[in-house]
Amino acid sequence: MFKDIILAITPSEICECAADKAFAFAQRFESKLYLVHICGIEHGWGSMEHLEASGETARIKDKIMAYYGDKLEGIKDYEVIVRAGIPHNEILRLVRQKNADLVVMGPHTKKYVEERSRMWGMAGSTLERVSQRCPCPVMIVTRQAPYGEQVFNKVLVATDFSDPAECAVNYGAQMARHYKSELVVFHAMDQEELPQEEVEQRVEAAKNRMSVEYGPRLAGISASSFECWEGKASTEILKTARIHKADLIIMAHHTREVDPEKAVLGSTVVQVALNSSAPTMSVNKHFDLRCGLMYDQTGEATEAGSAAAPAES
Structure with missing residues (x-):
């Protein structure tokens, strides 16, 4: 792989x-x-x-x-x-x-x-x-894992609906297919002082959006789900990873920050990585696994290419 x-x-x-x-x-x-x-x-x-x-x-x-x-x-x-x-x-x-x-x-x-x-x-x-x-x-990787054990049974992908986050979802789907893993796509919604009814409506809207935008990309995965919670992104991602006992967290780096010199100040991906018991993977561009089978949006399997294909920045 x-x-x-x-x-x-x-x-x-x-x-x-x-x-x-x-x-x-x-x-x-x-x-x-x-x-x-x-x-x-x-x-x-x-x-x-x-x-x-x-x-x-x-x-x-x-x-x-x-x-x-x-x-x-x-x-x-x-x-x-x-x-x-x-x-x-x-x-x-x-x-x-x-x-x-x-x-x-x-x-x-x-x-x-x-x-x-x-x-x-x-x-x-x-x-x-x-x-x-x-x-x-x-x-x-900041925590010790059993040596030689490289099975990812549950993969969590965090998204904020940005283009880099879409690349992270695509890569997470490839990982889930390769390992035959359960995949959870998660969105952390900004916490605001809103009536509970409106919060619940926004949560459902985010889940529906994930289903529409990412659903076709998850073809070939036996178990997948979409979740959304309100709160600080790093905290909610860590909480969801613990609930699902995720073996791998995948997310994009600095998806919303325009100025890279401001972006390096306490990014969500690094905060998650330093406090997670599972490895955290940062994916910013489209990148294909270099082995096994790939799947198109209809769920049909095709041979993976011999080389990865990162997008131009």
Whole structure:
């Protein structure tokens, strides 16, 4: 299903959950795995030539191999890449160069345990910028999952009816077909001081809209439903995921914010990812799974293409 996976890491326990998820995917799907470490400001923005000449690149690669060596033994095809530069720029450049179909990331700082919710709302974080701009899906993993268990029985897709959210719904439908999962499409309605009767009418209207706009896209899925609740988006998404015991949350990143410099301040997708027990996947553009069967809007199965097709931004 995933042919080329980029795992953005530091060789430490901070990235353990994300690394385990990427290793398990690479083993199950026989993917090419790229373990990527970007040497940023701590190296004084030095050039790659300087790092290589000093032997620092080799030392970092050796450290990565020593830390993850045991788990890499079960992976047939992998490459360790160490580069200098601005982390999010280099990760996104590698995504394009390797034609990756999945990026796996976790927190990259020791302060995460104490400050996770606050710090990832800070402008400029690598996680924010990669998930915002990446042409392929980005899976954010912040909780430990049973190693080797990669079955998604229940998938939750959050939508606000934007174009990027439509791409997330399409991708969620593909995931549900591949895993034969139950799919829940969810919309969080802004909380307003309205009579209860009007709130209920708006909830039903949102459900009907989801059914009309997304129903044809869910052909071939054995169990699907549409839900809507009022309240803060991140809170309601997390609540719904807990109720349904979702194994995966899929959503679009910054769908409503026009100014990207404002958008990086506490996005819903990152707030959900940092507080969810399930992995959270950010999908901003149309992107097809690279294996198995695809379904058209009539429910007819067709062979998937050999390459994904991200839309142009």
